[in-house]
Amino acid sequence: MTKLVRTLDAIQSRSDDPDAIVEAGELVDMRFPSGGHMSLRGGKLFHLLVQAAGVDVAEDVTHRITLASLNDTFHIAVPELVELVDELHTTTLKLKLTDAKGRRYTKSGPILSDVEREDESNTQAELRFQFSPTMRKAIANSSHWAVVSKRAVLAFESRYSLRLYTVLSLRAGLRKTSEDFALDDLREILGVPAGKLGTWKNLRLRALDPAIAEINQLAGFHAGFVPLKRGRRVVGVTLTWGLKDRTARVEALKELDRPKVGRKARRDGSADMIVEAEGRQREALATALSAAGAQGHGQQD
Numbered sequence: 001m002t003k004l005v006r007t008l009d010a011i012q013s014r015s016d017d018p019d020a021i022v023e024a025g026e027l028v029d030m031r032f033p034s035g036g037h038m039s040l041r042g043g044k045l046f047h048l049l050v051q052a053a054g055v056d057v058a059e060d061v062t063h064r065i066t067l068a069s070l071n072d073t074f075h076i077a078v079p080e081l082v083e084l085v086d087e088l089h090t091t092t093l094k095l096k097l098t099d100a101k102g103r104r105y106t107k108s109g110p111i112l113s114d115v116e117r118e119d120e121s122n123t124q125a126e127l128r129f130q131f132s133p134t135m136r137k138a139i140a141n142s143s144h145w146a147v148v149s150k151r152a153v154l155a156f157e158s159r160y161s162l163r164l165y166t167v168l169s170l171r172a173g174l175r176k177t178s179e180d181f182a183l184d185d186l187r188e189i190l191g192v193p194a195g196k197l198g199t200w201k202n203l204r205l206r207a208l209d210p211a212i213a214e215i216n217q218l219a220g221f222h223a224g225f226v227p228l229k230r231g232r233r234v235v236g237v238t239l240t241w242g243l244k245d246r247t248a249r250v251e252a253l254k255e256l257d258r259p260k261v262g263r264k265a266r267r268d269g270s271a272d273m274i275v276e277a278e279g280r281q282r283e284a285l286a287t288a289l290s291a292a293g294a295q296g297h298g299q300q301d
């Protein structure tokens with residue numbers, strides 16, 4: 001029988017890759033119960049802290065990261081960092097786990113259990129943190145994982161894009177290329193706040209459509225979805241995915257290196273329209289100048 005590779009071993013094997021963040025599948029598929037959610041920057045900080053903890057992420061130890069390194073990577077001021085740490089303290093996750101006898105159960109808890117922050121006047125000031133027992137247990141017993149790109153994590157501009165990218169990263173390398181999700185379950189996975197995006201139309205326009213567009217621009221895989229209907233009513237979605245070919249993957253990497261300014265225009269194609277319009281304007285101006293010059297010569301004759 002093939003021995004399962006542990007998530008912790010996968011973390012160790014990728015420890016020399018600064019762009020790779022290896023995360024337990026149980027955490028990737030976390031739900032936010034009772035309308036809970038995580039902000040975009042809170043989600044980004046979560047990924048950075050998981051990477052900073054490294055192979056010790058499942059240990060009952062205090063992890064350390066300097067405020068300066070967070071600022072260099074994340075461009076975050078201390079007051080906002082304090083707010084985001086508070087968010088990770090108070091955000092409850094619902095994880096679906098399996099015990100040693102193969103029985104499924106659900107475990108809930110916060111992301112962080114303890115945090116210390118040194119005075120930022122110290123140039124080497126640290127953020128010291130511990131993950132909660134819920135998090136640590138899920139990671140310690142995990143044997144499936146996702147590898148997400150740190151560059152992509154930092155590039156996403158929607159919290160729904162970041163969540164869906166992480167969820168699909170767990171599945172992108174599998175043989176199957178689709179999975180069905182009920183709408184209420186999908187809302188919990190994405191972290192849709194209570195009372196928001198209650199209709200299919202709003203969920204699609206405000207969350208799914210923008211998320212799929214960002215993923216298809218920035219990730220190494222392509223994604224899509226198909227509504228699942230019961231009669232005329234949409235009750236769920238089939239998420240679809242597949243690895244991009246080499247040319248498309250290279251283009252995604254190039255986009256991660258480009259400035260964020262203009263990214264949305266490049267994504268929806270309006271950048272090409274702007275270039276074409278500017279080209280037409282230049283041609284019209286050149287034609288007008290040429291005509292004016294010709295008229296001037298004619299008057300002199």
